[in-house]
Amino acid sequence: MPEIELYLLITLMIVGALVAVHTRYLISAVISLAVVGMALAVAFLYMQAPDIAITQIVVEVLALVILIIAVSIGKEVVDIKGKWETLTIGVTVLFVVIFAIFAYRALADLPPFGSPLMTVSQRYVEEGLKQTGSANLVTSILLDFRAYDTLGEATILFTAILGAFAVLRNIGRKAK
Amino acid sequence: MKNGMTLIVRVIARFVSPMIMVFGIYIILHGHLSPGGGFPGGVIIASAFVLLTLSFGKEIAYQKLKESTASVMESAGALIFLILATLGIVFGGWFFLNFLPKGEPFRLISAGFIPLCNIGIGLKVGGGIFAVFLTLILFRLLEKGEGD
Amino acid sequence: MMFFLCFVLFLIGLYCVLIKKNLLKIVMGIVIMEYSVNLFLITVGYKAGAVAPIVTEGAGKVSFVDPLPQALVITAIVIGIATLALIVALCMRVYDRYKTFDITKIRRLRG
Numbered sequence: 001m002p003e004i005e006l007y008l009l010i011t012l013m014i015v016g017a018l019v020a021v022h023t024r025y026l027i028s029a030v031i032s033l034a035v036v037g038m039a040l041a042v043a044f045l046y047m048q049a050p051d052i053a054i055t056q057i058v059v060e061v062l063a064l065v066i067l068i069i070a071v072s073i074g075k076e077v078v079d080i081k082g083k084w085e086t087l088t089i090g091v092t093v094l095f096v097v098i099f100a101i102f103a104y105r106a107l108a109d110l111p112p113f114g115s116p117l118m119t120v121s122q123r124y125v126e127e128g129l130k131q132t133g134s135a136n137l138v139t140s141i142l143l144d145f146r147a148y149d150t151l152g153e154a155t156i157l158f159t160a161i162l163g164a165f166a167v168l169r170n171i172g173r174k175a176k
Numbered sequence: 177m178k179n180g181m182t183l184i185v186r187v188i189a190r191f192v193s194p195m196i197m198v199f200g201i202y203i204i205l206h207g208h209l210s211p212g213g214g215f216p217g218g219v220i221i222a223s224a225f226v227l228l229t230l231s232f233g234k235e236i237a238y239q240k241l242k243e244s245t246a247s248v249m250e251s252a253g254a255l256i257f258l259i260l261a262t263l264g265i266v267f268g269g270w271f272f273l274n275f276l277p278k279g280e281p282f283r284l285i286s287a288g289f290i291p292l293c294n295i296g297i298g299l300k301v302g303g304g305i306f307a308v309f310l311t312l313i314l315f316r317l318l319e320k321g322e323g324d
Numbered sequence: 325m326m327f328f329l330c331f332v333l334f335l336i337g338l339y340c341v342l343i344k345k346n347l348l349k350i351v352m353g354i355v356i357m358e359y360s361v362n363l364f365l366i367t368v369g370y371k372a373g374a375v376a377p378i379v380t381e382g383a384g385k386v387s388f389v390d391p392l393p394q395a396l397v398i399t400a401i402v403i404g405i406a407t408l409a410l411i412v413a414l415c416m417r418v419y420d421r422y423k424t425f426d427i428t429k430i431r432r433l434r435g
Contacts, residue, residue, distance in 0.1 A: 062309070132288065149396070
């Protein structure tokens, strides 16, 4: 029965996220975020998604390195303690509560956990090996049935990297 | 930090990083048979280069592998993917047609153009992510150089 | 219950984005929200007692989990790392300009 382990893992993720939000030192927050990501990878493995588990582990390591670079560039290692404005707190609590209510109402219409509604994917599962010859059905969906999604993903990746280049370039900027 | 990390880290990185690259290539090539594919394989190859960059220091890594090389890798991957997609129009009539013969299932040479697409996507993802990592590292280097 | 726990994780990230004053904490909140959405999509496709969607030779007819959300999430994760790099690049440029990560001090315009 894998559900018990899934609930334990998601509890660990929630605790890790709370620590990451509320801890004082930024490096500790980054490490807690890595705990959340690694628990997420194990949860993917329990939910029978090995492709995504591999991707999540590797991407998590790279995200950890990038966030540590971002933390170490600044001289502030401690979280900023600002004045807590009552208007901000009130609006935040109101927004979170309204969002939670609507999420709860929306979740009532979903099929129960463990028995998905497979209308389109049933056809992919049955015809995938026959039509594409790929034993990994995720790859057959990714590169044959829904290859336009992958093309759009490649475009987004290219645009994001181009944006990072354009933001970080030093040519043409005045040195102070 | 100018000369990278200590000798132990450098020797271990020199041994480990080719294995990581071979593992990434294996993940890419067997993407249609086992878990994996172009996306995780590309990120694994990028992480091997990231390991080399972090252990040997920025200057040496920048001399060995410039970000223009990574950009060329990314552009080559995107071009492979788009050319394969466009060849579908030439051979059969629509975009992203799997025009190659399917072959026998559960073999390495099978599934039409899916392994070639995986190679293209792996090159694109690996090159792109390593290029943006190198840009982040070098930005910090230039700022430190100006400040001193 | 499982779905609602995913939304609790999302709400933690939303709270972090709305209430924190450090720019890097806001980035971490965005990352937490991204994780929770990925977990939710995979949770929707999970089928009890099924195996991973990879056909093995001579295994007969077995029940697979839903492969469609997995194919969507595998692209979303890679997009997530690229956009994280873009956000971090913007944060570095802001720090270079203002010498602080405090969003209450990043108010005045400097050309």
